Amino acid sequence: xxxxxxxxxxxxxxxxxxxxxxxxxxxxxxxxxxxxxxxxxxxxxxxxxxxxxxxxxxxxxxxxxxxxxxxxxxxxxxxxxxxxxxxxxxxxxxxxxxxxxxxxxxxxxxxxxxxxxxxxxxxxxxxxxxxxxxxxxxxxxxxxxxxxxxxxxxxxxxxx
Amino acid sequence: xxxxxxxxxxxxxxxxxxxxxxxxxxxxxxxxxxxxxxxxxxxxxxxxxxxxxxxxxxxxxxxxxxxxxxxxxxxxxxxxxxxxxxxxxxxxxxxxxxxxxxxxxxxxxxxxxxxxxxxxxxxxxxxxxxxxxxxxxxxxxxxxxxxxxxxxxxxxxxxxxxxxxxxxxxxxxxxxxxxxxxxxxxxxxxxxxxxxxxxxxxxxxxxxxxxxxxxxxxxxxxxxxxxxxxxxxxxxxxxxxxxxxxxxxxxxxxxxxxxxxxxxxxxxxxxxxx
Amino acid sequence: xxxxxxxxxxxxxxxxxxxxxxxxxxxxxxxxxxxxxxxxxxxxxxxxxxxxxxxxxxxxxxxxxxxxxxxxxxxxxxxxxxxxxxxxxxxxxxxxxxxxxxxxxxxxxxxxxxxxxxxxxxxxxxxxxxxxxxxxxxxxxxxxxxxxx
Numbered sequence: 001x002x003x004x005x006x007x008x009x010x011x012x013x014x015x016x017x018x019x020x021x022x023x024x025x026x027x028x029x030x031x032x033x034x035x036x037x038x039x040x041x042x043x044x045x046x047x048x049x050x051x052x053x054x055x056x057x058x059x060x061x062x063x064x065x066x067x068x069x070x071x072x073x074x075x076x077x078x079x080x081x082x083x084x085x086x087x088x089x090x091x092x093x094x095x096x097x098x099x100x101x102x103x104x105x106x107x108x109x110x111x112x113x114x115x116x117x118x119x120x121x122x123x124x125x126x127x128x129x130x131x132x133x134x135x136x137x138x139x140x141x142x143x144x145x146x147x148x149x150x151x152x153x154x155x156x157x158x159x160x
Numbered sequence: 161x162x163x164x165x166x167x168x169x170x171x172x173x174x175x176x177x178x179x180x181x182x183x184x185x186x187x188x189x190x191x192x193x194x195x196x197x198x199x200x201x202x203x204x205x206x207x208x209x210x211x212x213x214x215x216x217x218x219x220x221x222x223x224x225x226x227x228x229x230x231x232x233x234x235x236x237x238x239x240x241x242x243x244x245x246x247x248x249x250x251x252x253x254x255x256x257x258x259x260x261x262x263x264x265x266x267x268x269x270x271x272x273x274x275x276x277x278x279x280x281x282x283x284x285x286x287x288x289x290x291x292x293x294x295x296x297x298x299x300x301x302x303x304x305x306x307x308x309x310x311x312x313x314x315x316x317x318x319x320x321x322x323x324x325x326x327x328x329x330x331x332x333x334x335x336x337x338x339x340x341x342x343x344x345x346x347x348x349x350x351x352x353x354x355x356x357x358x359x360x361x362x363x364x365x366x367x368x369x370x371x372x373x374x375x376x377x378x379x380x381x382x383x384x385x386x387x388x389x390x391x392x393x394x395x396x397x398x399x400x401x402x403x404x405x406x407x408x409x410x411x412x413x414x415x416x417x418x419x420x421x422x423x424x425x426x427x428x429x430x431x432x433x434x
Numbered sequence: 435x436x437x438x439x440x441x442x443x444x445x446x447x448x449x450x451x452x453x454x455x456x457x458x459x460x461x462x463x464x465x466x467x468x469x470x471x472x473x474x475x476x477x478x479x480x481x482x483x484x485x486x487x488x489x490x491x492x493x494x495x496x497x498x499x500x501x502x503x504x505x506x507x508x509x510x511x512x513x514x515x516x517x518x519x520x521x522x523x524x525x526x527x528x529x530x531x532x533x534x535x536x537x538x539x540x541x542x543x544x545x546x547x548x549x550x551x552x553x554x555x556x557x558x559x560x561x562x563x564x565x566x567x568x569x570x571x572x573x574x575x576x577x578x579x580x581x582x583x
Binding site: 205308400 | 485517550560
């Protein structure tokens with residue numbers, strides 16, 4: 001078969017790629033497209049640092065053959081960044097010390113984005129449960145939970 | 161060895177045709193949560209791989225008596241099927257959100273211990289499997305499917321296509337006991353319903369605790385019966401030692417968790433009567 | 435990795451021993467066995483197919499019987515090879531009379547090489563014991579069927 005051509009919707013743009021059979025979405029995003037917010041932490045689906053959104057749902061890109069998401073919308077942090085400055089979620093992580101080394105942060109913020117989309121006012125338990133697949137070595141998790149609670153609260157204020 | 165071909169069949173006949181063409185060298189992957197880690201680590205080196213995400217195996221059908229779940233239904237989607245609370249609760253406890261969006265009902269049946277939590281609940285529900293192959297379709301009970309550690313009665317030219325569970329729902333209880341609250345392999349998994357006790361992570365595959373079930377059948381669901389049943393379950397399981405837990409600890413936890421699950425079941429049953 | 439176990443057959447030692455040495459019996463009872471040839475006097479070559487979670491393939495198998503003392507003992511030197519690596523080692527089995535039954539005791543050890551070696555050896559051990567157990571059970575059923583027939 002050799003390499004195949006597939007299309008993805010990435011950050012609102014249609015992208016056409018030449019990929020090797022069974023290449024993972026992680027390797028394509030990170031190595032072929034230079035989207036380094038997608039980390040390579042374990043390649044086992046255990047750490048969550050490779051988490052991306054597929055049509056808005058979080059998945060482990062290290063376990064996804066890129067061909068399986070052809071035609072779907074793929075979201076990484078690069079697709080959520082704003083030229084005007086930190087997004088509300090990113091600002092909340094800044095304000096509440098939600099990162100130290102920053103390695104787990106893209107994965108955490110991706111999950112946060114999906115969580116607040118599904119459930120704009122999550123309880124603390126729901127936040128913790130949503131983060132079950134994401135590992136952090138630095139913060140001890142409390143600042144991350146606080147950041148997400150703050151992001152939810154401030155979004156709630158804007159709505160009101 | 162790099163992968164020469166990744167097939168994405170768009171129907172079950174196409175998938176079965178590929179199995180027939182490529183024989184034992186064709187690696188079949190479902191959600192990828194078991195196979196991809198092995199491939200990423202270079203432990204599994206397939207040259208021909210078939211992914212089932214497009215094969216039309218992700219339907220859920222209700223016919224009044226049974227719920228027929230396509231083998232490629234994800235755990236997340238199963239977690240939304242509240243008509244069978246045991247599955248909805250169980251599926252929602254496995255791994256984490258991202259993995260649940262990828263892992264499949266069918267794939268969980270092939271997961272080696274200590275994994276296979278959903279399969280444990282399916283076993284408690286007395287699930288039936290539909291298997292398709294070049295020679296047609298066959299059905300068998302999940303309880304009869306596993307032949308040993310990591311082996312099943314699936315023939316080389318066959319695919320598991322759907323899993324059926326009864327819809328007449330009785331009270332149930334499910335406990336997954338791991339070393340963490342979530343996203344963790346089990347020390348012990350217990351699923352109980354309708355007089356059946358299924359145990360995960362304490363055998364070469366999920367097992368029914370038949371001696372314990374006999375104890376339950378003989379008496380009321382009171383403290384003494386529950387304790388005796390839990391003793392029986394602990395005696396009849398066959399746990400192994402691994403990085404998660406030792407065999408003796410698993411056996412002790414079977415005793416504890418079966419008692420807890422049956423106690424919970426008794427409370428629910430009383431609630432139902434009252 | 436190490437394996438060991440026992441199995442009780444409802445047949446005499448002579449019958450069990452002969453069955454274990456017969457290629458067409460092995461073909462029927464070894465799980466996933468695709469083919470088996472005897473290269474006289476004691477070399478067996480064949481292929482086993484296993485579909486395991488996460489890996490699939492055909493495994494070439496060679497077993498040589500040495501130290502054969504019919505009907506009570508044989509030592510087997512063997513090798514199983516596939517794309518995931520190889521398992522090579524030695525096993526022995528002993529058959530003891532127990533009234534009309536035969537008690538088979540086996541034990542063996544093998545070295546795992548290649549990518550497979552990176553997995554915890556308990557996977558290979560559990561799988562090997564499971565396959566051996568299935569094979570012995572199939573042999574038992576076949577011998578019982580022959581007696582009835």
